[in-house]
Amino acid sequence: MQPLKTGELAKRAGVNVETLRFYERKGLLPRPPQRESGYREYPQESVRLIRFIKRAQELGFSLKEIRELLTLKVQPGVTCADVRETTERKVADVRKKIRDLKAIERALQRLTVTCMGRGPLSECPILEHLEGEIL
């Protein structure tokens, strides 16, 4: 298995070359050995690393959190329980976001229910509510 050049890694991992550079700057992707010319030579595992990042992102982890997860992985003495704890915190975050959005949904829903969609703008219950006339 040959090392990968930046463009090859980007292609295999399904991201932009610029994104790789960005991840490197952010400390998510370690800088690989470089040739004399400066060309980076990524090991094959880098593809997995990028995919790890992308998966974690899909699960709602921020890049900062992902960097922490990656740091956990290489620190001695870190246990599975630490990773689990991070994940549980994230579940709690996500649940809070869901609760907040549901409150918003209910409020908006109440607004659309009060508005028949008829009548002039000056009597629109939605705008009235936003202006604080009612409630």
Add this chain to the structure above:
Amino acid sequence: MQPLKTGELAKRAGVNVETLRFYERKGLLPRPPQRESGYREYPQESVRLIRFIKRAQELGFSLKEIRELLTLKVQPGVTCADVRETTERKVADVRKKIRDLKAIERALQRLTVTCMGRGPLSECPILEHLEGEIL
């Protein structure tokens, strides 16, 4: 009712002075008449306008969307139904966000369930999943 100076409006509306300047730049808050000295003289209604913005924000509207709502209000021929439509689109957005977050929640929940929190990091099911080992 005297006109309000920037600081007074900010105080009454519960926002920062800088925020008012920001809203003005963004086209949410029309630039009021100004004295010779440049001092702005806001009409009392501006307090309501800022509160409108803040309420709409709490309901998940972005500043851009709020600007559109405000534009709707002053355009002739716009009906209550237009406002209702905007609100309904927003409800749909919010519902989609909730669905997405629920999918994330389920996925994270599955991960924490598979992880007993014991054992070495090298066998952590959470990290394994993120790396694509399983599934």
Add this chain to the structure above:
DNA sequence: CTTGACTCCGTACCAAGGTACGGACCGTAG
């Protein structure tokens, strides 16, 4: 009339997660 608080303006900065650009250099196919 002085002085401290307020206001003006442009601009820079923050977070997050990238994308884009330009000039210089490299590498390889033809």
Add this chain to the structure above:
DNA sequence: CTACGGTCCGTACCTTGGTACGGAGTCAAG
């Protein structure tokens, strides 16, 4: 050997919703 595409680097730019700063000018209380 040359030409084209890939890569390097630093930097600027984008979005969203603001916050902060600094110098100059202004207002109003004492």
